[in-house]
Every structure is written in C-alpha cells, then in structure tokens.
Amino acid sequence: VPIRDSSRRGQLWDRLRLFWFGVEGGYNILVMERLGPSLEDLFTYCNKRLSVKTxxxxxxxxxxxxxxxxxxxxxxxDIKPDNFMMGSGDNAGIVYLIxxxxxxxxxxxSSSAMGGGHHIRYKENKNLTGTARYASINTHLGIEQSRRDDLEALGYVLIYFMKGGLPWQGLxxxxxxxxxxxxxxxKLSHRVDSLCQGLPDEFGEYLKRVRGLKFDExxxxxxxxxxxxxxxxxxNYPSDEEHLDCKIMKSLLFQREQQFEREKRSGPLTPPGYYH
Structure with a gap:
C-alpha cells in the first residue's frame, strides 16, 4: 500500500465521498466513505516514529x-495527526482531512453582484482554539487565526512524526x-534550527516560510x-524506509478490515451520536 505521490495534479484534491446526512430516530447521522486509520494510529503503530521519506x-x-x-x-x-486519515481499499495510499x-x-x-470580498480582520485577545501541542505561536499569543496558522501547525505535526515527540510535550x-x-x-524559546536539528533542511525552511507569512498573506x-x-x-533517503512504514500501515489496515467484518457479522450497529 504505497503512500500516494501527490505531485500529479489529479491527486491534489481527493475528497471524502458523502453518501447521506440527516436526522433518523433522534440522531444526527452522517454517512460517508469508510476510511482507514488516522495518522496518529499509524504513528503509534510504527512505535512513534515515521521515516523522513514517509x-x-x-x-x-x-x-x-x-x-x-x-x-x-x-x-x-485544528490541524493534528488525529484529523488526518488514510483511505481504505483502492484509496489506502490517500490522506484525507477530517x-x-x-x-x-x-x-x-461580498454581497455585491460584482463579487469580490475581503479577508477577515486582524484581531487580538482571542482564546486558543485547537490543540495546544500543535497550535501556532500566534494562536498562543491570542491573535486571530488565518491560513498561516494551519500550515505552521502542520510543521509541528511533521516534526512530531519524525522525532517521536515535541519539546513542549509533558509539561x-x-x-x-x-x-x-x-x-x-x-515554542518561543526553541529556534527553528534546534527544532529541526537532524532533519533535512527543507523542514526547517518550511517552518521559517510559514512562520514568516503575514496575517492575510x-x-x-x-x-x-x-x-x-x-x-x-x-x-540518499533509501526507498526501504518508505516500504517499511507502508508494510506496517498495510498490516494496520488489514486489522481494521478484519475488525469491520467482525462488527458486520455481530449484528446491527448501535445508532451513532452527534457528528460534526
């Protein structure tokens, strides 16, 4: 189950298929494509370390x-490993955001017939929204979030995967x-170079670029x-690393498939609770 190479344009916008949503028996129900494990599941299954190439x-x-x-x-x-899921079946190598x-x-x-619009305004003294472990520095400082903050959070997620943790965990x-x-x-005391020590320079460059973005840029x-x-x-990053992680992921996906089959044989599923 190789992780899909997204360099081809057609693979950039894979979206989760939605089959039905509504209210049934007092429950809010959302029926969508069944997915595989989250990236947090994959990370845990790989002994809390993913290879650089993966x-x-x-x-x-x-x-x-x-x-x-x-x-x-x-x-x-709320960019974090739990909110990225791998697909299943033929889409097992595709990552989904949930x-x-x-x-x-x-x-x-804009309500004008001419279209247009504007970026939300810069604000301060905002409460932290999201997961503190991965939140951007500006989010911690109470600044209204914008596109840059999602991308900075992703930088911390990738470092977490490769290093097995982040310096501010467990405080x-x-x-x-x-x-x-x-x-x-x-977060303020750790320079990018120290955060990314031992990793390819590109990861430090990524974090510097997204941290350097203006609010509405x-x-x-x-x-x-x-x-x-x-x-x-x-x-100089051998493909064996990728294959190792993918073999582990394939094993995890197989276990999930087996669990799903057991649940189907055991009878009707309990009605779900509220979904976002």
Missing amino acids: CSLLGEQMIARIEYCHSRSFIHR DFGLAKRFWES QARTKQEKYSKITKS QPKYEQLRGLMASVRLRS
Missing part, C-alpha cells in the same frame, strides 16, 4: 488537503492556562509542496 510523502498530501480547505474560504484551526468542527471562514464574500502545570503559558514559552502552497518533494526525490 513524512515527505505524507507532507505533500497534507499541504494539498489544507490548500483545498483554504481554497473554499475556510481555515481548519473534522471541521472548529473550522472558520477566513474570506468574507506539568496546575491549570490549563498555566500549561498553555508554559507551552507558549517553550496567501501561502505559496506549490513551493511548500516542492520542499517536501525535494526530500522525497533525494537519492
């Missing part, structure tokens, strides 16, 4: 998914606010994907 392959697709979300005038605001419960429109369309605090404050200080997504592609294509 992360570059994943990174290309993850940037493309975020770009598509932004192209629809929304920012996700859970838009915290998403927000960043582009306000002890008495309250949530105290913990957020400690995480903020840790449109990211150069193609260039960011190009950084991932240059790592993927470099000859």
